[in-house]
Amino acid sequence: MIEIENVRKSFGPLEVLKGVSLAVQKGEVLSIIGGSGSGKSTLLMCINGLEPIQGGRILVDGTDVHAPGTDLNRLRRRIGIVFQQWNAFPHLTVLENVMLAPRKVLGKGRREAEEIAAKNLRHVGLGEKLSVYPSKLSGGQQQRMAIARALAMSPDYMLFDEVTSALDPQLVGEVLDTLRMLSDEGMTMILVTHEIRFARDVSDRVAFFHKGVIHEIGPAREVIGNPQMPETIDFLKSVL
């Protein structure tokens, strides 16, 4: 379970998270929607400790992410994250990209890491691309590779940061299909997304972020189909 309690986060004088509280249960899929600059992506970076916070706390299965003694490297093995810019490692083949962390972080042998990597790549539909370099892949394929790379660590949680925003429209579908598959498999996921219809279809709950706070949170169909707050209504009107 991920528990976010009254989290505050600033970049210099700019406060981007102004007291956010939220809990995600094991097996749940939560989508976070909201305008640009509302703090959605920043929250994800705080959950796995890539960004420090200035107030509140975040617990992942009871471990305080931002406590001084927390071993973040160990914690991050259990929290996969996929970024808007997929960040493939360009000097490694697709297979090597996915093998790297299992080998060097989990200490697995070459053969075992290869099996794990190949299995996850096949799972996201890249079984034919193992020995190719990322530069030869489309954006959608690179993004699926990034998903496989995160999955190869067998994480308990997956965070997705606008993973389709940088893709050409015709490539969005294949990545969303991959996400849908993971959700069907029972993966616990937090999705920051602009794909409102997709969020409605795959999420258990949806949270609407506005100016650094959660304005509305609830079952996906209610928040998107029948929003209560005027900000949510405005936002959904502008994007749907």
Next chain:
Amino acid sequence: MFNYTFHWRPAFNALPRMFEGALVSLQIAVLSLVIGTAIAVVLALGRRSDNRLFYGFATGWVELARNTPALFQVYMTYFGLGSLGIHLDSYASLLVGISFNNAGYLAESFRGGLNAIPETQTRAARSLGMGATQAFRLVVLPQMFRIVFYPLTNQMVWALLMTSLGVTVGLNTDLTGVTQELNVRTFRTFEYFLFAAVIYYLMAKFITLSARLLAWRLFRY
């Protein structure tokens, strides 16, 4: 017009000795590049560091290496360190001097190379549970070496040519040293040094070509 008769035979006879000298030159160049590269990685990090002491040390090294003559640097490691009680022989002081020079020049290339790699690469590596050092070594450094590969090749050629400075600190086993000894014994200056120049040229070409082959083999992405 020419009041000089060429005598090529002694020069041809000296070729085996000169080739031996060439190998010594090449050896010093390779070693100095390896040492220089290792130090340059640290200096490049220093140039990007917030730690003022680390930054100052790296900047001082780079400034000195790039803005003083290589000859001066080799002199300093031989005579300068010698007057401080650290006595290096000719070979060692030449190696140290050129390594110092290599490190200074390469540090700036490496810094540029590191700046060209997006911060998000480190972020992606860290998000997979890698420590800072692991992320640097496994993700950032290999990409940097591709970016700086041609400057690195350049520096290797430079290093080879700089080994000729060894003669100024009494080195007589490298190509220039061997040539100079033959010269003072026979005064066939033109013949010997022409041969030496051709050998340097061929070695430099060899370095450039093998670097190109290596790049083709290494960087397939």
